Amino acid sequence: MRALALAAAGIALALAGCQPTVDVGYVEIKTVPATTNVTQPTLYLDTVKVESIKKGAAVLTQRVGTTKLATDGSGGQLTLCEIVVKKNRITTVMVSVQERPPRCQCRNAGTASRTCVS
C-alpha cells in the first residue's frame, strides 16, 4: 500500500512536472545525413549534452531565450550557431555532420548570422 501511495505521489509529481512553470519552447535538431558512417558529433545546448538523437532527430524542451548549439572543439566547446527559442514555438536546426566542424543550417534564419529562429 505504502509503495503504491509513493508511486502515485511520484506520478502526480511527474505529471505536475509536465506543466512547466517557466516559459518554454522547443528545439528540433536534425542531423543530416540521418544515417552515416561518420561518427555523430557530440552536441550541446547551452553546455547540456544532447543525449538522444535517434534516427537523426531530437525534439527538446528548452527555456525561452537564446541558446547556443555547440560541439566539442580542440580548445573546449565550439559554438556552431545560436537558436532563438520562443514560447510554445519550435525552432528547427539541421546539423550537417559530414563537415568538420559540423555546420548549422537554419530552417528559418534570423537577421544575425548563424542564428536560427522559429
Add this chain to the structure above:
Amino acid sequence: MLGRVAHPAAALLAAALLAMPALAQTTSQPDAFTPVEEFSKQLEAFKKTIPDLNKKIEDSAAQVDRWTDVEKARKEIEELRGIVAAALGAVSDNGAVSELGNKALAHARTKLRTLEQDNRFKPEEKQFLVEQWRKLRDETERATEELGSARKEFTELLRTLQANEDFIDELMQVRQAQKALEVIQRLTKDIRDASDQLKKLIGAIKPPGV
C-alpha cells in the same frame, strides 16, 4: 490522426499492466517494476489528453471558415499552439514521459540480461520470467516508438500552427500597411487639392492696373 497513435500504446499498456501483477508475485523485488509501471501510467495519463486535443482541433477547424476577424483567428491559433506545445512538451526527448520510457526500457533490458544469468530458479520458472521480461521489453520498445511517432506528429502540427499564425501576423501587417497607404493617399490628395486651390488663388491674383 493523433488518436491512431494512442491506440496501440493503450493496447500494449494494457498488456504490460496485465503482465505485471503476475510478475510481481514471482519475484522478490516488487520495486523493480517501478520504471515500467511509472512509464505505463504516465503514458496512459498522456493518452487521456489526446481526445481533448483532437476535439479542440476539430472545433477550431470547424471555425476556420467563419474566421473573418483576423485578431480573433490569431488568438485562436495561439491558444491551440499552447495546447499542442504542452503535448509536445510531454513527449519531447527530454520530456517526462520520454525519459521515463528510456528508463523503463533500460530497466527491462538490464532485468532480462540479469535473469538470463540467474541460477536461483528452476529452468521452467526462469524460462517463464525471461519470456515475461522479453514481452515487456518488446512492448516498451514499441511504446517508445509510438512516442516517437506522436512527437513527430505534434512537431508537424506545431509547425503548421506556427506558419498559420505567422501568415495571419503578416496579413495583419499587410492590412496595417494598406491602412497607412490609405492615409498617405488621402493626405496626398488633400495636399494636391490645397495646391490646386492655391494655384487658383495665385492665378486669380492680378496686379492692380493689369
